Amino acid sequence: MAAGAGLVVVAEDDPAVADLVRMYLSRDGFGVQTYGDGSTALQAVRTHRPVAVVLDIGLPGMDGIEVCRRLRAEGDRTPILFVTARDDEVDRVLGLELGADDYVTKPFSPRELVARVRAVLRRSQPAPTQDRREVGEVVVDVVRRRVLAAGVEVHLTATEFDLLAHLVGAPGRVWQREELLSAVWGYSAQAGTRTVDVHVAQLRAKLGPASPIRTVRGVGYAADEVPA
Incomplete structure (x- = not known):
């Protein structure tokens, strides 16, 4: 794993999707931890302080919208990338209004997801004025x-x-x-x-x-x- 890529928390209740996301993020140098429900993912973000969160909206128990709401209410500005179904437009918009940084819709290209994670990380960090x-x-x-x-x-x-x-x-x-x-x-x-x-x-x-x-x-x- 490339040093400095950072840890990404993935909250996804579909094991096949979670494994695919983990594989592609790992290939790109990230450390990855996956969780299948919102409550566990929320606690993981609080505890592990990842560089980014990939958050499925349709999580069992506490959904992704509520996870995002709670993190932002606590002042946590960790970049969040929502994963949504095609018919989740209302929730997707609400998530962005709550402070999510970007989203991808299912089915999605794993390479696109990794590129989106990289993009939100670049946007979240001030560009260095000098080398x-x-x-x-x-x-x-x-x-x-x-x-x-x-x-x-x-x-x-x-x-x-x-x-x-x-x-x-x-x-x-x-x-x-x-x-x-x-x-x-x-x-x-x-x-x-x-x-x-x-x-x-x-x-x-x-x-x-x-x-x-x-x-x-x-x-x-x-x-x-x-x-x-």
Whole structure:
């Protein structure tokens, strides 16, 4: 799986459709977890903090519209892609009004669905104004995948680079460990957040005194302008 693709929660009660969606998203580098009912999917989004949600409207119990309504009411802005039947136009419009980002209708092309997921993720992230990101004495060249700390090049693993680039992409923002695990590794919190701590420790060791990574006790990490 490509690092950094992130975790996608798929809520679909048709096992065949769910397996097809999972297969195509996985091929495109995403981590995928599937759920067959709305209540379980809602809790999964709250717990695992995915980068996107593929949400069937016609779920048993709590339907997709209600899942979307509750997430948005809680302030959760995770991109949501609705999957609808052809005769679900009213629900589809309602879902978009509630804050869903896009939709596809059944039967759909799995490749189109993956493309739509990619598109909503691009729209949900601010376009970088430059390929060079600086926080304090650390410079990250996103295109060349090079890092300088106090003017000295630092050699990182692919995952270390992705984690650092994610942190410095939003200086000062505090990221929960679960958010980092989802965005950088494509894992859910069930995989354990210790791996985040280990990689942060490795980054700090390699960046030395120039490291901008700050620990927020009980929450996660941030990259600050002033090294911690």
